[in-house]
Amino acid sequence: MFALRARLSATLLAVCLLFTGLAAMAAPQRAAAAGAEPGYLMVHFTGEGATNQQMYLSHSTDGVHWNDLNGGGMVLRSPVGTKGVRDPALVRSPDGSKYWIVATDLCIGCGQNWDGSINNGSRNLVVWESTDLVTWSQPWLLNVAGAIPDGRNAWAPEAIWNPETNDYVLYWATNVPLNGVKKHRIFYARTSDFRTITTPQTYIERPGTQEIIDTQIIEVPSGVGNYRYVRASGDGQITLEGSNSILGTWTNLGNLSGIGLTGAMVEGPMWMKFNGTDKWALYLDQYATNGGYMPVLTTDPSNPAAYQKQASGSYTMGGTKKRHGWILNLTAAEESRVLARWPNTPAQRLQSFNFQDRYVRQTNFDVRIDPNVSPLDDSQFRLRTGLAGTGTVSFESVNMPGYFLRHSDYDFQLAHNDGTTQFAADATFRQVAGLADPSWSSFQSYNFPDRYIRHYAYELRLDPITTTTARGDATFRVTS
Incomplete structure (x- = not known):
């Protein structure tokens, strides 16, 4: 009997190890101990002009104090389209084997002005691909608005993995005359490789003439709030919505005007979940005062009353201005590669x-x-x-x-x-x-x-x- 129990124990142990190994293969590996949690990577642009409208990286160990990588210099430059990029999204595949940066093809002050880009801008997005987060492909143009009748531009792309369809939902803003009203609406398409997409569909439209340009979705763990997904949008307010399906019905949860943050003051919502805890930062760009990003903290993204503004001395954003971007929670291996690739080596x-x-x-x-x-x-x-x-x-x-x-x-x-x-x-x-x-x-x-x-x-x-x-x-x- 003892030998039989020993054989059964060994078998159970082997099965447990097998499933543990499969789980590790299915998701990017995180640091084991809470005290050993790796940090965060922000991809962003820094302002107007040909140099500032490129890709920059910043790193944080705690999510609220940021340091510029690469000596504050750009890390990727677009040689395609308008030769400028803004509003990047940084997408990691579910198994951690691929990464994409997807950005607006736009260069204000270097061949384009706002009126031209709104009414006759690039219909393309700019895409880079990597297998290690540090060596990136040459970028390519992805035409997302060309299939939208009379679509005038393509701005502020975002993407999220959709387990219901086993591919990515890519969404962005396009200015288009529709139903007698010309304004920016959010469109979406599905993709598995960011090279080909399904026919774009309207995703978010606000009533009347109200535009919507910036929106970003975050997945919320079970037990926090009432929704699996929460999205924050710049649509005259910073509006919060919840849903249990990315392409399903979304419920308006309210906005952040109750804490003094309206769409006339801030834009470019950018989510970040703190490692090892059910706590989030919603970063907002203080464009009206030219103040750059600030974090608003919450323990429940679906509850507008749970958000708290932070005192200016409680966070630092580094030496460069951070404009609309994306924050990635790094694995230990990713963090090691990123910091080795872009140390603050001086220009010589x-x-x-x-x-x-x-x-x-x-x-x-x-x-x-x-x-x-x-x-x-x-x-x-x-x-x-x-x-x-x-x-x-x-x-x-x-x-x-x-x-x-x-x-x-x-x-x-x-x-x-x-x-x-x-x-x-x-x-x-x-x-x-x-x-x-x-x-x-x-x-x-x-x-x-x-x-x-x-x-x-x-x-x-x-x-x-x-x-x-x-x-x-x-x-x-x-x-x-």
Whole structure:
């Protein structure tokens, strides 16, 4: 009998371990102990103009005190569509194997104004994809409003996994004349890959001429409130609605005017759940006063009376202004990768030893040395830990993040990191004492160690160095 019980116990243990393993595979792994909870990642833009309307990242360990990543510099730049992006959503697949950033294709002050973007703006969204949250694909345009009759634009995209249909509900605002009224309404479509979508349908429409542009949905755990999903919308107020089905009927729960926050004051609702507790922050952008984001805390997202404004000294938003974005609760592995990828490495320049008025710069993805570089950030790089290994460096462009100095056929170009081993090797160098002056630096190729970065006729090349002139050409000062 004892042996039988032992065999049964072993069998039960094996079954438990099997299901535990399956559960771990089905959802991103979280830190085991409450004290070891990882932090939060915010993706956002920072303002108007070609540089500020790109993708930026910030990190928080507690959800209310934020630090800029990447030295406050952009982490992704859109080269497609209007070449500007706003209002990003950061979507993680249910199994944690893929991520997408989906953003508005809009660049105010760099070729577009508000009237043009409202009435004849881009019908596309901009999408990036990643398998690790740190190496991102080239972006593509996803036409979501082109199938909406007389749809004028596509703004403020969001997405949420819908277990009822086993795909994502992608929703956004489009300005369209419909039923005699031209205004922004929320439309939705279903997608599994953010490359193709179903025919867009009207999702949210307010009565009369009232517009709605910003809305974001959060899933609420069982036992909190009366609804599985709560959405917050900017529609003249910050309106709260509840539902038990993403595509089902939604019930108006009230708004935040009772705590002094109206749609005339704040916009861009952005949810965040605190790790390890049933407590939420609804971040709101104080656009009317140009004040950036502020958190409003609650223990029940479905109850307008449960929200509490926070004193200004109880939270910090970092050095850059945070504009409409998305907050992701990180796993421990994700946090480790993100912080390693975007440390606050300073922007630096490479000054030529024998033409000291010239600096390495990129121009239309070609790489050369020039004087009087304009714009200055064409000649600015972040010296990252080498893509191919520690003890080496790789040069990432400041104004084209994700693009690195890379040799190909011994010529240099600024190229997008495709994540391959070959790219990593071609973009990695050993920083050694300057061949012409040991107080400067030279850069030896990782995969062609008999060759160094040098300039010839002002163009960057990868060459063996055998002459005094070549040693000067291959020597640089790393300077701010």
